[in-house]
Amino acid sequence: MSDLITDASPSPSGVSDEISTKRSLPGALFRTLRTGAPVLPFLIYISFGLLLPTVAIVNLAFRSNKGKLTLANFRTILSAGHVHAGILMGGQYRAGFENSLKLAFVTSIIPGVLGTFLAYAIATSNHALFKRLTAACSGVLAQFGGVNLAFMFIASFGALSGVATHWLADVGLNPWDHGFDLYKFWGVAFVYMYFQVPLMVLIITPAFAGLKESWREAASNLGASTWRYWRHVGLPVLAPAVLGGMFLLFGSGFSAYATAEALTAGTIAITPIQIGDILNGNVLANQANLGYALGFSMIVILMISVVGYALLRRRTSRWLR
């Protein structure tokens, strides 16, 4: 970080700066400090508010209760559990992790595809006002989530008093009679779509601008069918954006806590909820650092999703220039 500041320190000309750096190292250091000083409050805040907690997670994830280095926390997370007296003991953290990955996967693929189609339907519309309105709506809906969203779905699709459930039941299509359960895996996925689809629309819409109209005209002049145009031009251009968007949705679905907690009252076994349980003290005494290990595992998965997103975004922006 400090060399960034050095690089950027204002210098009248590169040469003289270089000479003076060689001449007096303390002087250069002083100048760097002076240039960087005004951003110190910000850096200090970030260090205490973000860096320190993160370091604590990484450190304590690998510590036993007595402070010794160990991988035991991760062994607990990964253990499949064992059957004792006919009852499965342990293994809940592994199951939670698998559920989380499954939920994130489902709520990135399905909203990813739906969001792409929706964005295309919006992008090819001929009404400027409609486009503007849907862009604003996507921005708003992508921010929905948490307790409020959960309560909205409980009121509309709840089993007994849900208003929309009643409407559907009146036409003989009560979803609860056909295997739908708002408070289980697919119900949660159904609710997540409410912010994941608009998020995908936001991410993917700029990519459609990269799909130049002239390419389609050129393709059709060369005798390409619609199918061939999409197969050889449209999809290859869109693919990195769609995939990158799905990476981001994956991260969003993987880390969501509030919506799932409020919707299922904490009964769905996914990692964020299990972390919440541990913070509330529901953990065996000899596994005090398990929460850090779970947090660390989440950071690793989320890092992968962010790096995937960033790399693919760079490829996408190539067509937007």
Next chain:
Amino acid sequence: MASLELGYVMEHDVNMEDRPELQPAQSWFRRVHWGRGIVLWVAAAYFIIPFYAAMQFSLANDNGQFSLHPLTEIGAQPGFFSALWLSTELAFVTMVIVIVLMVPTMIYVHLRIPRFRRVMEVITILPIVIPPIVLIVGVDGVTPFWLKSSQWLLALIYVVLAMPYVYRSLDAGLGALDLKTLVEAARSLGSGWVSIIVRVLVPNLRSALMSASVLTLALVFGEFTIANLDGWQTIPVWIYDAPTIDPRINTLVAMLALFGTAVVLMIIVAFDRKSHSRRS
């Protein structure tokens, strides 16, 4: 997470409008028309039905007919006003800290060390890598006891959560100004740094500052994870486990919160558009 994307839509949707409309001449376009109608109607149904149904659920009297009576009952619920007051206090303190911390820093970075922006851009990525549920684990591990039992710890954490929003708004706002000229003009007229910031730059950054603070407000009023796990009854926590007799009231407050968020964000988008068109 959506903090990232809210910025993008503001930057890019202008491009979308500049794009020439597709000509409906090609034969395949007819088919797309069909598909488009279906996609749009299904999406509209999915997004409108739950909202409408929940509104109907919460704004009803005991016979199930439409009624505004539940609105008058919100204030009578135990704990509602203390939750509202706690959220308001936290929002205010968070806004003050984040603005005082970020505005001078961002101005300085834009003026003197633009390459430091890359470091600051990283903070817009952080809420994805370290979401609230993970951040609170780490914070709990390092916070001294005297701070842990204070409600202001929440405000201090919310400053971190709000930084990406504030960074994005201010970055866009500062990018649109001719910062150097403004500062040099003010300095040659003899004003000091404080007066430059307060009397020259802040008025020019009004819309960026407004969207930054409104997004912070929406964030604090909607944040559930950290408040719940730290045991503070803010508005979202109250909605979740309020001791009300009538679930309609909780749902009604939730719907009002959603509605409020929507209105506030719409205003920001509209404001942003206005400043866009003024610039071009």
